[in-house]
Amino acid sequence: MAKISPVSAKYIVHATIEIEGVVDRPDVIGAIFGQTEGLLGADLELRELQRSGRIGRIEVNVDTRGGKTAGEIIIPSSLDKAETAIVGAALEIIQRIGPCNAKLKVTKIEDVRISKRAFVVERAKALLRYMMDSTMPDSQDLADEVLNSVRVMECIEYGKDRLPAGPAIDESDEIIIVEGRADVLTLLKHGFKNAISMNGTSVPQTIIDLTRKKTVTAFVDGDRGGDLNIKELLAVAEIDFVTKAPDGKEVEELSKKEIHKCLRAKIAVEQANLEMGSKQDSGKKAEMERKPAPRFERRDTRDDRRDPRDRGERDRTVRNDRREYKPSIPRASEKEISTFKGILEDSIGTHGATILDQDLNILGKVPVTELPSTLKGLTNAFAVVLDGNADRNLILSAEKSRVKHIVCMDSAVKQAETSVNIVTSSSI
Secondary structure, X not given: OOOOOOOOOOEXXXXXXXXXXXXXXXXXXXXXXXXXXXXXXXXXXXXHHHHOOOEOOOEXXXXXXXXXXXXXXXXXXXXXXXXXXXXXXXXXXXXXXXXXXXXXXEEEEEEHHHHHHHHHHHHHHHHHHHHHHHOOOOHHHHHXXXXXXXXXXXXXXXXXXXXXXXOOOOOOOEEEEEOOHHHHHHHHHOOOOOEEEOOOOOOOHHHHHHHOOOEEEEEEOOOHHHHHHXXXXXHHOOOOEEEEOOOOOOHHHOOHHHHHHHHHOOEEHHHHHHHHHHHHHHHXXXXXXXXXXXXXXXXXXXXHHHOHHHXXXXXXXXXXXXXXXXXXXXXXXXXXXXHHHHHHHHHOOOOEEEEEOOOOOEEEEEEHHHHHHHHHOOOOOOEEEEOOEEXXXXXXXXXXXXXXXXXXXXXXXXXXHOOOEEEEHXXX
């Protein structure tokens, strides 16, 4: 007798059977063939269908408990959809098996091709990924890959402060001081191998020692943070020239042409001091112009002579009113403090930073050294928890990205100097 494998079947009929008595597996199979014989005509006779291989081997699994028998019937079919449904429905006419009453019900008819189709789709995805990975990339992709690898290989760590620098920092008579590691990589990409990073807002001793031996150009971002870094460098190091990126741009965003243009436009440190001084004077003048003219009111000077304490009270009131322009500092709730504390404890020893959104969901984790540049590209950062100290550069980046809370081990910036809420480990 020809048999059909479930692998070659198109459909599989699943049915359950309940028998009020004790019967064996051959009794169930005999009842299926016997009670459906002649019911559906010669074309759908089960014995003939099984002999021709259009119906597969009928599997019957029964279990007897407490004097009753229950089980499952599985029939593979290579008939079409309608014929398979007819065969399944014919099974439900069986009401007795041997001397016992029975109830047989078809639970489902499974389309084997659906699972095969899912396998085909998943396999096609895998093959396509392999083709895309192994396909020859275009020339621009190759060039970018080579440039990126060269940049990473050539960037070294210089001095005891392990500052990111180009490979020619020692042999060059002229060096370029930039703010961060990304700026060094950008200059390396465009052929400048004599750049070194401050790696923060505080000037390391390695930078101070280098400025005494070499001709130094300070190349900073075109924002307020760049002005602060120039002031810091001029205060502690021997800088010869100063240049800035265009307003609103950072060094790492500049093209080769823009970098050459900025370096050609560098100015001597004396001129930089004059320009910064004039900016401060103009800023003070503008602030004075913005202040309303004082109102002169007639007052009783006899009261002042009589009780000087009244004058002191009025003066304190005026000073308090003048301080009201300061922006309010956000305060963290108890839930936020608890979340910050847990993340800070988990990150101890990792030298990493965790960035959270308004709902305290984690947006991502980055090394502390890459945190300022990462914040510049985010608009929905709510809080930052880092295993390290917060310096001025990080605070400035957080202010620009409108971060509300900085949670850190310690801070080099006082709370009064920023609108970002600084939470240290000692305070939580």
